[in-house]
Amino acid sequence: MNNDVFVIAEHSDAGLTDATFELLGAARRLADAWGGQVVAVIVGNAGVAGQLGSADVVVTVDAPADYTSEAHERVLAGQVTSRDPRLVLMSMSTQGLDLAAALSATCDRPLVSYVVGLEPDGDAVVATAQIYGGKIMAEVVVESQAAICAVIAGSFPADAGRGAGSPAVEAADAPALDGLRTTFVARHAPDAGDVDITVADILVAVGRGIGGEDDIELVQEFADALGAPVAASRPITDNGWLPKSRQVGKSGLKVKPRAYLMFGISGAPEHLEGMRDAELIIACNTDEQAPVFDVAHYGTTVDLFDLLPELTERASA
Amino acid sequence: MRIAVLLKQVPDLVEEFEIDDAGTDIDREFLTFLLNEFDNQALEEALLIKDATGATVDVVALDDPEVDQALYTAIAKGADRAIKLTGANGDGWLSTHARAAVYAGWLTGESYDLVLTGVQAADDLDGQLAPMLGALLDVPHVSVVVGVEAADGTARIRQEFAGGAISELDVSLPAVVGVQAAGAEPRYAAIAKIRQAQQEGNVDEVAVDPPAAASGLTIRRMYPPEKSDRAEMLSGSEADVADRIIALLRERGLVQG
Ligand SMILES: Cc1cc2nc3c(=O)[nH]c(=O)nc-3n(C[C@H](O)[C@H](O)[C@H](O)COP(=O)(O)OP(=O)(O)OC[C@H]3O[C@@H](n4cnc5c(N)ncnc54)[C@H](O)[C@@H]3O)c2cc1C
Ligand SMILES: Nc1ncnc2c1ncn2[C@@H]1O[C@H](COP(=O)(O)O)[C@@H](O)[C@H]1O
Numbered sequence: 001m002n003n004d005v006f007v008i009a010e011h012s013d014a015g016l017t018d019a020t021f022e023l024l025g026a027a028r029r030l031a032d033a034w035g036g037q038v039v040a041v042i043v044g045n046a047g048v049a050g051q052l053g054s055a056d057v058v059v060t061v062d063a064p065a066d067y068t069s070e071a072h073e074r075v076l077a078g079q080v081t082s083r084d085p086r087l088v089l090m091s092m093s094t095q096g097l098d099l100a101a102a103l104s105a106t107c108d109r110p111l112v113s114y115v116v117g118l119e120p121d122g123d124a125v126v127a128t129a130q131i132y133g134g135k136i137m138a139e140v141v142v143e144s145q146a147a148i149c150a151v152i153a154g155s156f157p158a159d160a161g162r163g164a165g166s167p168a169v170e171a172a173d174a175p176a177l178d179g180l181r182t183t184f185v186a187r188h189a190p191d192a193g194d195v196d197i198t199v200a201d202i203l204v205a206v207g208r209g210i211g212g213e214d215d216i217e218l219v220q221e222f223a224d225a226l227g228a229p230v231a232a233s234r235p236i237t238d239n240g241w242l243p244k245s246r247q248v249g250k251s252g253l254k255v256k257p258r259a260y261l262m263f264g265i266s267g268a269p270e271h272l273e274g275m276r277d278a279e280l281i282i283a284c285n286t287d288e289q290a291p292v293f294d295v296a297h298y299g300t301t302v303d304l305f306d307l308l309p310e311l312t313e314r315a316s317a
Numbered sequence: 318m319r320i321a322v323l324l325k326q327v328p329d330l331v332e333e334f335e336i337d338d339a340g341t342d343i344d345r346e347f348l349t350f351l352l353n354e355f356d357n358q359a360l361e362e363a364l365l366i367k368d369a370t371g372a373t374v375d376v377v378a379l380d381d382p383e384v385d386q387a388l389y390t391a392i393a394k395g396a397d398r399a400i401k402l403t404g405a406n407g408d409g410w411l412s413t414h415a416r417a418a419v420y421a422g423w424l425t426g427e428s429y430d431l432v433l434t435g436v437q438a439a440d441d442l443d444g445q446l447a448p449m450l451g452a453l454l455d456v457p458h459v460s461v462v463v464g465v466e467a468a469d470g471t472a473r474i475r476q477e478f479a480g481g482a483i484s485e486l487d488v489s490l491p492a493v494v495g496v497q498a499a500g501a502e503p504r505y506a507a508i509a510k511i512r513q514a515q516q517e518g519n520v521d522e523v524a525v526d527p528p529a530a531a532s533g534l535t536i537r538r539m540y541p542p543e544k545s546d547r548a549e550m551l552s553g554s555e556a557d558v559a560d561r562i563i564a565l566l567r568e569r570g571l572v573q574g
Contacts, residue, residue: 012478012479017479066484067484068486069448069457069458069459069460070457070458073452093478093479094460094461094476094477094478094479097436097437097445097448097460097461097495098448098458098459098460098461098476098495099448100445100448101413101443101445101446101447101448101449101452102448102449102451102452102458103452104414104443104449105414105417105448105449105452105453106452109533110414110443110532110533110534111414111442111443111445111532112442112443112534113437113442113443113444113445114439114442114444126537129442130542131439131440131441131442131444132328132330132334132343132439132440133330133439134542135330135334135541135542136334136336136343136539136540136541136542137539137540137541137542138442138536138538138539139536139537139538139539139540140442140534140535140536140537141534141535141537142533142534142535143535145533147533181456181457181488181489181492182457182459182486182487182488182489183486183487183488184484184485184486185473185484185485185486185487186484186485187482187483187484187485188482188483188484188485189482190480190481190482190483191481201571202566202571226566226571226572234498235354238358238498238502239502240502244481245481247481250479251461251477251478251479251480251481251497252480252481253480253481258569258571259566259569259571261562266330266331268439279569280565280569281548282562282565283548287331289333289334289541291542293547293548293550294542294546294547294548295548296548297548297549298548298549298550298551298561298562298565299547299548299549299550299551300550300551300558300562301550302554302555302558303555306555307555307558307559310555310556310558310559311559311562311563313559314559314560314563315563315572
């Protein structure tokens with residue numbers, strides 16, 4: 001093991017993801033403390049190497065352009081094993097959820113997921129993770145072994161990772177990619193939907209606390225009175241109670257309205273990822289301990305079924 | 318086609334969590350345990366495949382708190398067989414690394430075409446079982462999955478990315494899949510059917526060895542998020558709270574009048 005910190009860079013059609021830069025910023029502090037290098041690893045798109053200025057070294061490895069867990073895992077396992085960095089940082093994106101635990105098993109390294117904080121402590125890394133849907137924080141030490149940390153998007157500032165250096169770029173040999181059992185077939189863009197919730201000034205957001213499809217109407221009435229669209233947490237769109245285009249969060253849309261009003265949403269990290277930068281956040285949740293109150297500016301534990309009619313009445317007046 | 322769905326009980330996230338005396342774990346004594354919501358999605362996806370193809374669906378769990386209830390419910394929903402692997406849990410809580418080791422050991426002697434489980438479990442720092450299991454069994458694995466169409470020897474899988482983009486993949490079977498959401502809202506089991514499954518008591522118990530694998534992590538401290546930057550709580554009746562919320566919006570010019 002050496003003192004390097006790996007950052008697994010992620011790219012989409014729009015280029016490198018913000019999460020990649022967030023990880024680069026976090027990696028810098030750790031690598032400096034340990035006297036190691038920040039090594040950014042890009043699988044399958046060497047073209048974006050030039051944007052990774054804040055790394056010390058950029059490693060590019062060829063792989064099929066279309067992501068599959070199997071090909072990428074084989075490539076990354078090769079790099080992690082041969083270069084043996086003290087720490088591997090990945091984002092808890094789809095790729096992170098696909099690969100971090102697999103690499104942990106393949107490369108025999110401990111894994112800390114749901115990470116929101118990283119501190120060096122001598123040779124060790126102390127990771128702070130958000131478990132139980134954000135209700136509990138855990139401070140975890142990985143003492144002697146080289147670890148993998150999967151980091152929740154938005155935990156570190158992206159700007160810290162957007163440096164303008166000119167790191168050495170090394171093209172690494174790709175491992176043999178024969179015998180793969182996963183084949184990429186097609187990629188589908190998300191449905192545009194009837195309303196664009198990313199441009200609204202106010203959003204009225206509803207979560208599983210609403211209980212059933214029929215009661216969505218209660219939220220809709222308040223939203224109508226405000227002239228705002230209804231947004232939703234994942235269970236609501238998964239159940240088909242509202243279209244997927246209304247979903248806010250990790251696998252939904254990122255929104256930054258002037259006001260985000262939440263009813264019956266617990267505030268799981270995957271939801272907060274999509275809305276924590278809203279200017280004003282007001283949350284209604286009967287559970288006083290709900291993690292949503294950690295990001296909301298104002299909160300109430302009044303029952304949403306009692307509160308919504310009162311709000312609708314006042315907004316319509 | 319034989320499908321195994323791996324089920325795990327997790328504390329009900331709506332409950333109040335307390336930290337134990339050592340300050341390094343939650344106190345599980347008074348918590349209610351429920352089926353991990355994503356495992357429930359995995360079960361639904363398996364039952365949809367069964368409806369479409371006539372596959373058999375076995376549900377498999379370790380000896381977690383209140384797990385029998387989850388197994389009987391799965392049978393009431395249409396699972397063919399429930400299997401409880403006993404002897405692995407020891408004092409109770411098992412890391413996902415340890416769980417993966419137990420499951421990998423047991424699955425190696427079985428012949429499932431598809432192993433489905435939830436995309437993650439929020440009660441665990443290394444809570445992504447599917448990829449770990451795929452790696453240990455050396456079979457393909459895909460996570461964050463929102464649809465599985467299985468045919469002989471192969472499955473077409475829909476994997477979801479940020480913003481709702483979808484990749485379609487073909488994997489050869491056997492494979493392990495981490496399910497994010499099933500193609501339909503998880504079905505309900507009739508209470509009478511759950512009771513019937515309970516009375517018939519059809520849970521096969523299979524003794525397994527305790528796992529050697531640990532997560533390699535040392536928890537230094539567990540704590541609830543700091544109170545300092547929590548929301549300002551609005552008190553009073555629903556009418557009072559509604560007045561305050563409307564006033565907050567009005568101050569910002571977001572409601573007229
Ligand atoms: C890879 C991945 C991606 C994901 N992407 C997203 C995403 O994009 N968006 C997203 O939202 N989630 C996403 N999730 C799911 C996320 O983990 C949570 O499961 C989800 O956000 C929970 O939704 P919820 O808050 O509506 O439901 P719950 O967590 O069940 O919360 C319901 C809340 O309602 C409250 N409540 C109940 N009754 C009342 C009442 N009468 N009045 C007031 N409050 C009440 C309860 O106290 C509870 O806190 C993702 C998960 C994964 C693994
Ligand atoms: N949610 C959790 N995630 C990881 N470790 C936990 C968790 N809760 C408790 N622990 C404790 O962390 C230690 C790690 O154990 P092991 O995974 O066996 O190395 C054990 O003492 C566990 O009880």
